[in-house]
Amino acid sequence: MELPVLNEKPTQGGCAASSCGSSDDQLNHLSDEIRAKVQNHPCYSEDAHHYFARMHVAVAPACNIQCHYCNRKYDCANESRPGVVSELLTPNQAVKKTMAVAANIPQMTVLGIAGPGDPLANPERTFETFRRLSEEAPDIKLCVSTNGLALPDAVEELSKHNIDHVTITINCVDPKIGAKIYPWIFWKNKRIKGEKAAKILIEQQQKGLEMLVAKGILVKVNSVMIPGVNDKHLAEVSKIVKAKGAFLHNVMPLIAEAEHGTFYGVMGQRGPTALELQELQDDCSGDMNMMRHCRQCRADAVGMLGEDRGDEFTLDKIEDMEIDYQAAMEKRKVIHQAIEVEMNSKRAAKVEVKAEKLGTRPALMAVATSGQGVINVHFGHAKEFLIYEASPEGVRFISHRKVDQYCEGDTSCGDGESVLQRTIRTLEGCEAVLCSKIGYEPWEMLETAGIMPNGEHAMEEIEAAVMLVYNEMAKSGKLDEVKQRATA
Amino acid sequence: MSLKIIESCVNCFACEPLCPSKAIYEAKPHFLIDAKKCTECVGDFDVPQCASICPIEGAILDALNVPLNPAGSLTGIPPEKMAEAMAELQAH
Ligand code: SF4
Ligand code: SF4
Numbered sequence: 001m002e003l004p005v006l007n008e009k010p011t012q013g014g015c016a017a018s019s020c021g022s023s024d025d026q027l028n029h030l031s032d033e034i035r036a037k038v039q040n041h042p043c044y045s046e047d048a049h050h051y052f053a054r055m056h057v058a059v060a061p062a063c064n065i066q067c068h069y070c071n072r073k074y075d076c077a078n079e080s081r082p083g084v085v086s087e088l089l090t091p092n093q094a095v096k097k098t099m100a101v102a103a104n105i106p107q108m109t110v111l112g113i114a115g116p117g118d119p120l121a122n123p124e125r126t127f128e129t130f131r132r133l134s135e136e137a138p139d140i141k142l143c144v145s146t147n148g149l150a151l152p153d154a155v156e157e158l159s160k161h162n163i164d165h166v167t168i169t170i171n172c173v174d175p176k177i178g179a180k181i182y183p184w185i186f187w188k189n190k191r192i193k194g195e196k197a198a199k200i201l202i203e204q205q206q207k208g209l210e211m212l213v214a215k216g217i218l219v220k221v222n223s224v225m226i227p228g229v230n231d232k233h234l235a236e237v238s239k240i241v242k243a244k245g246a247f248l249h250n251v252m253p254l255i256a257e258a259e260h261g262t263f264y265g266v267m268g269q270r271g272p273t274a275l276e277l278q279e280l281q282d283d284c285s286g287d288m289n290m291m292r293h294c295r296q297c298r299a300d301a302v303g304m305l306g307e308d309r310g311d312e313f314t315l316d317k318i319e320d321m322e323i324d325y326q327a328a329m330e331k332r333k334v335i336h337q338a339i340e341v342e343m344n345s346k347r348a349a350k351v352e353v354k355a356e357k358l359g360t361r362p363a364l365m366a367v368a369t370s371g372q373g374v375i376n377v378h379f380g381h382a383k384e385f386l387i388y389e390a391s392p393e394g395v396r397f398i399s400h401r402k403v404d405q406y407c408e409g410d411t412s413c414g415d416g417e418s419v420l421q422r423t424i425r426t427l428e429g430c431e432a433v434l435c436s437k438i439g440y441e442p443w444e445m446l447e448t449a450g451i452m453p454n455g456e457h458a459m460e461e462i463e464a465a466v467m468l469v470y471n472e473m474a475k476s477g478k479l480d481e482v483k484q485r486a487t488a
Numbered sequence: 489m490s491l492k493i494i495e496s497c498v499n500c501f502a503c504e505p506l507c508p509s510k511a512i513y514e515a516k517p518h519f520l521i522d523a524k525k526c527t528e529c530v531g532d533f534d535v536p537q538c539a540s541i542c543p544i545e546g547a548i549l550d551a552l553n554v555p556l557n558p559a560g561s562l563t564g565i566p567p568e569k570m571a572e573a574m575a576e577l578q579a580h
């Protein structure tokens with residue numbers, strides 16, 4: 001599922017502000033060893049994911065459980081958008097594709113297996129892919145997501161490869177609640193239903209988590225927030241998984257539509273509102289590092305920051321590619337080192353722009369960027385916007401919004417809506433949009449929609465520019481009135 | 489006696505490795521069961537393995553063409569609810 005992610009609330013006063021270093025607020029709680037692993041990670045470090053990218057390969061079709069938010073006609077709903085079907089690859093094809101992408105997009109540093117079913121329910125296909133990549137492309141980090149049922153049996157094998165982190169989807173620790181989320185599991189040659197099934201799944205998840213932590217493998221926990229089912233329960237889940245050593249807890253809102261054909265969709269179970277998400281996050285804050293940066297990339301997406309270059313690496317195209325991975329690895333190393341130098345100097349040189357006026361209300365702003373931490377995309381070319389919230393306390397990253405999201409034949413799009421209209425609709429709730437350049441027509445349309453276009457900060461550092469714009473808005477008195485705060 | 493896989497199969501590969509008789513094979517447009525090899529798991533397991541992991545209701549039938557996992561049995565969605573939801577979507 002491509003899901004919005006909860007934004008992190010400051011635990012102490014100024015710490016959500018950019019002055020702390022964009023990711024410090026969530027990394028401070030971690031041990032040095034874990035922090036080192038996370039710091040340059042494209043999925044977890046805000047500035048790193050402006051520079052590095054990850055990809056997924058779909059090699060694992062089978063699943064060993066059923067979740068009520070999943071329709072098995074499509075990809076695993078834990079990791080991809082509802083209703084998406086990825087092209088299934090054999091391990092051999094997956095290895096070839098990964099190496100082709102790594103050779104052509106040197107920023108690609110992490111390879112994930114996330115479906116279309118449960119990777120660990122397909123141990124042969126998953127482990128063959130990992131085994132070969134660990135040998136043939138040792139500079140690529142590997143990650144895997146799982147529902148946890150088969151995890152304890154897989155830990156030994158996982159620890160043999162270049163596994164960077166494992167994501168477990170844990171929606172509950174109480175079988176009574178679990179029975180409302182998982183209708184069945186396949187366990188020891190039988191299909192098991194009800195609380196008994198949920199109890200086994202929960203035990204396996206927890207055992208797997210403990211075993212991974214004991215092996216020193218990073219563990220991230222995902223939870224799907226289902227109002228009326230596990231919403232009140234997730235704060236406890238958060239506490240428990242953190243106590244056991246998970247380094248991040250990522251709460252995703254349930255997305256349930258009848259047309260997805262899932263149990264929740266058809267039965268009319270609703271997803272949480274933005275406010276409910278926020279409240280849950282408040283409940284969890286202080287006892288878990290909530291994650292903001294992960295964009296739940298589509299299971300087979302390729303490329304940087306929301307771009308998808310998958311079309312360049314279709315099966316027939318990679319068939320014809322000759323890849324000298326030794327040479328590619330040399331090249332990648334040089335590029336990675338240069339990126340690290342750039343990232344470190346950017347971190348060191350960060351200029352802090354302070355709010356000039358106190359007591360003004362916060363405002364959301366959208367930024368068009370293709371990475372490097374600067375505003376560098378033309379409004380009309382932006383496929384994704386980063387949403388920031390500016391307030392007298394500072395600037396904090398809130399979420400990513402994609403243009404076009406869920407827009408393939410979706411009724412909510414309306415017929416004949418232009419790309420421009422769609423883009424503007426994506427920016428709902430934002431008061432300004434910062435881009436490198438913008439045309440006359442979109443300028444007018446944005447103004448009409450109450451969003452202030454701004455092309456004055458091209459190539460400038462995002463957070464500083466957002467604060468400058470905020471200061472201008474504050475000076476003009478725009479931010480004095482108490483406006484219903486828009487949530488991202 | 490044997491089971492069969494019909495066109496609602498989504499080719500998820502889950503059943504294939506479980507078959508004690510190696511009766512299941514990948515085919516186009518969907519997986520199939522070799523009727524000569526399938527034993528309905530008798531002698532190996534209490535329940536037919538393929539039908540115990542298959543996530544798709546109605547994809548596996550017995551010799552009398554009765555689905556082993558009838559509508560509603562796996563997803564928990566009452567068939568009339570499903571029909572209602574689909575009719576509603578059609579209407580839009
Ligand atoms: S684990 Fe993933 S593939 Fe399996 S039922 Fe749940 S969401 Fe679907
Ligand atoms: S019933 Fe048993 S023997 Fe027959 S195809 Fe299914 S798994 Fe194989």
Ligand code: SF4
Nearest residue numbers: 497498500501503542
């Ligand atoms: S488990 Fe069911 S859906 Fe999956 S391949 Fe076998 S018959 Fe098809």
